[in-house]
Amino acid sequence: MDQMGQVLLLMQQQQMMALNMQQQQQMMATLMRALAQNFGMPEPEAPSLATPMTNTNNLYERFQRHRPCTFEGTYRLEEVKYWLNRVIKLLRSLHYSEVENVELISYLFEKEADLWWESVLRSIFKNHIWTWEAFKARFNEKYIPQSYQHERDNEFLRLQQGRMSVAQYENHFTELSRYASEMIANEAIKMRRFTAGLRNAIR
Incomplete structure (x- = not known):
């Protein structure tokens, strides 16, 4: 396929699931009203329908409106x-x-x-x-290539602010950190690595 x-198959499946969910809720509301009438109880408020599942076609159209580049x-x-x-x-x-x-x-x-x-x-x-x-x-x-990944890892480990401004250093750090996700498993580690590369006076 x-x-x-x-895409069409996924769209059909999602639409059917959303439709089935709405039908089930409508049937439940009808049943609850019938029970309330038979036992002389106040009629319950109809439950709000669940938000339908996202339509794949709408996602794709919204995505394409931004004219993404092909590869x-x-x-x-x-x-x-x-x-x-x-x-x-x-x-x-x-x-x-x-x-x-x-x-x-x-x-x-x-x-x-x-x-x-x-x-x-x-x-x-x-x-x-x-x-x-x-x-x-x-x-x-x-x-x-893996060799390129290793080069970026090493560059990230050696990165120092040097004569760069803080903004320039931050931009370079952010770019390299995309290739070093395993080295900075959380924000605390990432911040320590960022701070370590700053000039002493700024740090």
């Missing part, structure tokens, strides 16, 4: 980083779930990248649920 077929599978590291960072910023601003992020970003794959992603999907079991970290690990494994 191609990607568009998968054809280049191995030029700067281009890969630039594309990935732009898409991550867009997804972060839209506040989608991890599963939705993976689904939406996969629509941007074209040519070689699309063939690669299709092969990844075929290699796993059908109902596998992708987390963002799992997707990013697969993507980095394919398009960002």
